[in-house]
Each structure stands twice: as C-alpha cells, then as structure tokens.
Amino acid sequence: MTQPKDHFFCGIGGSGMLPLALIVKASGARVEGSDRARDQGRTPEKFAWLEAQGIGLHPQDGSGVTRADQLVVATGAVEDTVPDIGAARRVGASIVTRPELLSDLFNRAETSVGIAGTSGKSTITGMVAWILDRAGLDPTVMNGAVMKNYVDPDHPFAGARLGRPGLFVSEVDESDGSIARYDPTVAVVSNISLDHKSMEELRDLFGGFVGRARTAVLNLDNAETAALAQVFADAATEVRTFSLENAAADLSAHGLTPLADGMAFELRSRAGLSLPVRLTQPGAHNVANALAALLAAEALGVQPEAGVRALESFQGIRRRLEVVGSRNGVTVIDDFAHNPDKIAATLKTLHAFDGRLLVMFQPHGFGPLKLMRTEFVDGFAGLLRPDDVLLMPEPVYYGGTTDRSVSSGDLVGDLVARGVRAEAHPDRAACGERLLELARPGDRIVVMGARDDTLSTFAEELLGGL
Incomplete structure (x- = not known):
C-alpha cells in the first residue's frame, strides 16, 4: 500500500484508532480526524x-474530507451513510479500513x-x-488499551509506543476476521472461545494466523489452542x-499464590530453569498472560531472566481490574470484562478475597448479547x-440496524430463574443510584463493560457518590 502523507481518521478517539493515528503521525504524516463522541461532547x-x-x-459531517490526496481511514465496514466516507467518495479520496492500514504497517516491519x-x-x-x-529493542507497539x-x-x-518501525508489536483482532491479514514473525494465541464468530470460523482464522508465523506461542490449558x-x-x-x-509445556507456572497486590509463582522451563516471579497484576489469568509474553520475547532473543525482571515493574493495562479507589469501606473497580471468558477471569480473581461483589455489567452490544446469551x-x-448482586442496564447502542430482540432484561430474567440476585434497570444512571443504595463497608463495586470510554467516568462518579 502506497500511503499518501495526509491521513483522515474517522472515529479517531476510539481505542483502536487513536494509537494507530499516533503511530502514523510519528512516521511524518499529517493526521486529521473526526469522532461522533467529540460531536456529542463525550x-x-x-x-x-x-x-x-x-x-x-x-x-463528523464530511467537512474535514476535502481533497483527493487524503487517505480516509474507516473503523471497519466502509459505510456510505457515514458523512466522511460519503465526502471521500465525492472528492475521490482513497479509503482504507483500520485493519488494512494496521496490517500493512505490521507486515512491512x-x-x-x-x-x-x-x-x-x-x-x-x-x-x-x-x-x-x-x-533495549525499542519496539513500536500498537495496543487497543x-x-x-x-x-x-x-x-x-498511551495505547501506542513509538519506537523503531522495524520491530512492530500489535494486538490482532479476530472479531472482524482481519486476523487473516497479518503475517507475523511471532504469533501469540492466548486462548480461543466463543465471542463474535462461530467456533468453526475461529478455528480457521487462528489456524491460518499460526501457520503464517515463524514461531507460535500457544496455551496448553485451552482446548482449542x-x-x-x-x-x-x-x-x-x-x-x-x-x-x-503442566510441566510438559516449554514454560509453566507452579505454586500460584494470590497476593493483595498481585500474584507470586515459580516459573519453570522444560529445559530446567526455575525462577521466582512476582507480578503486580492479580489473577491466574495474568500469570498465563505473563508466560505468553515471556515466550514471545524469548523468540526475539530476550532470555526469561530478563523478562521476569521487566515484568516485576509492569504496571498493567488501564481498565483491567483497575482499582479506582475506596471510600467508607467500599472499593470501586473498573474492568473491561465483556465476554464470558473475561468475566469469569475477573470474578474468579476477585473471589480469591473476601467481600461481596456488586457488579454492574453493561453489555457491549445487542448482537453479542444475543449470540452469547446462554x-x-x-x-x-x-x-x-x-x-453478590448483578445490575444490568441496556447494551451500548449508538444507532443503526442492529437486531435488538434480546435485551438485558431477558438475561436478568434467565439469571433470576437460576437463583441469582440480578436486576435490570433502564439505564446506567439508575444502576448507579441502586449501587450506592446497596453498598456497605466491605463491598466491592465492579463496573464491567467495553466499547464505552465513559464507563471509567461512571466508576469515578460512583466513588464520589460513596
């Protein structure tokens, strides 16, 4: 892909678009953009x-796309109903999707x-x-968080790290099928489970991704990987x-010990290495994440001893079991969990310690809610x-023709029938009022959801309301 110097990002504030825009700007390109959230004051x-x-x-009304030498970057599907895309068609500007642009940068490294x-x-x-x-390898990094x-x-x-373009590290998405565009030197697959696509589609996509790599890092604890x-x-x-x-793996973790501020375990390699490790991130799932990262780095020549030292100062990712604060004996936690696997990891981690959970789960769309209802x-x-108590507002919805036949109320009905203390509320504000009404010393309020930057603001407001 020969890229013009001028890039226009439609939806530039998104968690996947913003860091990509910064990487493109660091290459010397002129960058502009629009975002519906900005227009709405969010x-x-x-x-x-x-x-x-x-x-x-x-x-986001098309007024920023005025020249044929602009490259207009769309989030995923190129829809003419988006004013910027319509303007690009009128002036003859080139249009690419975010996955097309990102995979091009990735594959050129x-x-x-x-x-x-x-x-x-x-x-x-x-x-x-x-x-x-x-x-000291100075990677360029594209992260979705x-x-x-x-x-x-x-x-x-800081969703991006601007380093040398010859070493490119990127999160790769399977939900839109764009994983098929990436030709990695090292392919990491943490786990495979139902999310946005059928298992048959996922097996094909992940299998192709692994097959195109020089080295693949795979999880023996997940049946699919x-x-x-x-x-x-x-x-x-x-x-x-x-x-x-499982000591049959190239790297395994043993003696996992939950700590108030993270996890401790013994790292063992099949070659006989044994090292004590301390992470500042809680949960067994983060131990697995650390093993994957250590193997990926080792494939590029970084020995596990150096990797372990680095991980001891790794501070984590925003909105991954992030403690917003505590007040009057109640702790507020902001978390990105939005699919069954992520939710399970969060609940298991939090239940390693005493205290009732008051969970507000905002589904990230009507489509995923219907697909993964069971x-x-x-x-x-x-x-x-x-x-524990679960509260749910309606899913994130920014308009469009999405099938809205399954609601949060349907899910809550299923859960109540199973004996779960669950409540459906018309909106997030009503959930917030109910959370503050329920909260008592020793409780942990957990705000769960994705694709909505204002969830973090909501979590901070809850803390203030305590």
Missing part, C-alpha cells in the same frame, strides 16, 4: 489532548509480533512491549507452549456467590 479531555498533539479535528486470542490480548501486548523496551507504564502527564492515552499445538507440531512453524502447572447466563450463575 470525553472532551481526550480530544483536547489530540489537538494539542497537532492533530486537526473536525465534526522486518520483525513482527502479533498477539491474538479471545482474552488477554491487551495485557500480553503491554507485557511484551515492556519486556522488549527494557531489553492504555499501557500504564507509558502514561505520564504528556501522554495520558492445545489442539493447534498438535496440528502444527511437525510443521514449519516452531511451536512454543505455556501452561499453569454463555453469559451460565457464567454469572456459576460464579456469582449468593450474596
């Missing part, structure tokens, strides 16, 4: 910061690390970034495996304790 501090970086912002899987991608990407950074190690007053939205390890055992792709407790119900019913 997260104004983010857009003020983008303008301070020299990025021109326009209303001499060495690339693609991190995929239903859950854990953003955390593993952040861990790999920090390990390679500490090793803010990496706390790179946040400072001048960079509050363990099956991939068997499929590629005698293939040209070098397979490296990780596991919790899995959501089974997950919450199986993991919420009798005194």
Whole structure:
C-alpha cells in the first residue's frame, strides 16, 4: 500500500484508532480526524489532548474530507451513510479500513509480533512491549488499551509506543476476521472461545494466523489452542507452549499464590530453569498472560531472566481490574470484562478475597448479547456467590440496524430463574443510584463493560457518590 502523507481518521478517539493515528503521525504524516463522541461532547479531555498533539479535528459531517490526496481511514465496514466516507467518495479520496492500514504497517516491519486470542490480548501486548523496551529493542507497539507504564502527564492515552518501525508489536483482532491479514514473525494465541464468530470460523482464522508465523506461542490449558499445538507440531512453524502447572509445556507456572497486590509463582522451563516471579497484576489469568509474553520475547532473543525482571515493574493495562479507589469501606473497580471468558477471569480473581461483589455489567452490544446469551447466563450463575448482586442496564447502542430482540432484561430474567440476585434497570444512571443504595463497608463495586470510554467516568462518579 502506497500511503499518501495526509491521513483522515474517522472515529479517531476510539481505542483502536487513536494509537494507530499516533503511530502514523510519528512516521511524518499529517493526521486529521473526526469522532461522533467529540460531536456529542463525550470525553472532551481526550480530544483536547489530540489537538494539542497537532492533530486537526473536525465534526463528523464530511467537512474535514476535502481533497483527493487524503487517505480516509474507516473503523471497519466502509459505510456510505457515514458523512466522511460519503465526502471521500465525492472528492475521490482513497479509503482504507483500520485493519488494512494496521496490517500493512505490521507486515512491512522486518520483525513482527502479533498477539491474538479471545482474552488477554491487551495485557500480553503491554507485557511484551515492556519486556522488549527494557531489553533495549525499542519496539513500536500498537495496543487497543492504555499501557500504564507509558502514561505520564504528556501522554495520558498511551495505547501506542513509538519506537523503531522495524520491530512492530500489535494486538490482532479476530472479531472482524482481519486476523487473516497479518503475517507475523511471532504469533501469540492466548486462548480461543466463543465471542463474535462461530467456533468453526475461529478455528480457521487462528489456524491460518499460526501457520503464517515463524514461531507460535500457544496455551496448553485451552482446548482449542492445545489442539493447534498438535496440528502444527511437525510443521514449519516452531511451536512454543505455556501452561499453569503442566510441566510438559516449554514454560509453566507452579505454586500460584494470590497476593493483595498481585500474584507470586515459580516459573519453570522444560529445559530446567526455575525462577521466582512476582507480578503486580492479580489473577491466574495474568500469570498465563505473563508466560505468553515471556515466550514471545524469548523468540526475539530476550532470555526469561530478563523478562521476569521487566515484568516485576509492569504496571498493567488501564481498565483491567483497575482499582479506582475506596471510600467508607467500599472499593470501586473498573474492568473491561465483556465476554464470558473475561468475566469469569475477573470474578474468579476477585473471589480469591473476601467481600461481596456488586457488579454492574453493561453489555457491549445487542448482537453479542444475543449470540452469547446462554454463555453469559451460565457464567454469572456459576460464579456469582449468593450474596453478590448483578445490575444490568441496556447494551451500548449508538444507532443503526442492529437486531435488538434480546435485551438485558431477558438475561436478568434467565439469571433470576437460576437463583441469582440480578436486576435490570433502564439505564446506567439508575444502576448507579441502586449501587450506592446497596453498598456497605466491605463491598466491592465492579463496573464491567467495553466499547464505552465513559464507563471509567461512571466508576469515578460512583466513588464520589460513596
């Protein structure tokens, strides 16, 4: 892809678009953009910061797309109903999707690390970034979430690390099928489970991703990724495996010990290495994420000892079990969990310690709610304790023709029938009022959901309301 110098990002404030725009700008391109959230007055501090970086912002009405030499970057589907896309058609500007642009940058790098899987991608990407950074390899990193190690007053939205273009680390998405565009040097697959596509489609997509890599890092504790390890055992792709407790893996973790501020465990390699490890992130799932990151870094020449030292100072990813604060004996936690696997990991981690959970789960769309209704119900019913309470507003909805036949109320009805203390409320504000009414010392309020930056603001407001 020959890229014009001028790029216009439609939806530039999105968690996937913003860091990509910064990477493109660092290459010397002129960057402009628009965002519906800006037009609606949501997260104004983010857009003020983008303008301070020299990025021109326009209303999402087509007025910013005026020249044929602009490259208009769309989030996913190219829809003519979006004014910027319509304007691009009128002036003859080129149009690419975000996955097309990102995969082009990724595939042009001499060495690339693609991190995929239903859950854990953003955390593993952040861990790999920090390990390679500490090793002096200066990677360029594209993440779909803010990496706390790179946040400072001048960079509050650190979803990217701007390093040398020859080493590119990126989170890779399977939900839209774009994983098929990436040709990684190192392919990491954390796990595979039902999310946005059928299992048959997912097996094809992840299998192709692994088959195009020089080295694949696969999880033996997940049935689907363990099956991939068997499929590629005698293939040209070098397979490296990780596991919790299974010493047959190339790297395994033993003696997992939950701590108030993270996890401790013993790292063992099949070659005989044994190291104590301490993470500042809680939960067994983060131990698995660390193993994946260590193997990915080792494939690029960073030995596990150096990787472990880096991980001890890894601060985590924003909105991944992030403690907003505590007041009057109640702790508020902001979390990205939005599919059954992520929700299970969060609940298991939090239940390692005493205290009732008051969970507000905002589904990230009507489509996923319908697709995974049974899995959501089974997950919450199986993991919420009798005194926990689940509150749900309606799913995120920004307009369009989405099938809205399954609502949060339907899910709550299923859960109540299973004996779960669950309530449906018309909106998030009503959920907030109810959470504050229920909260008592010792409780933990957990705000769960994705694709909505204002959830973090909501969590902060809850803390203030306590």
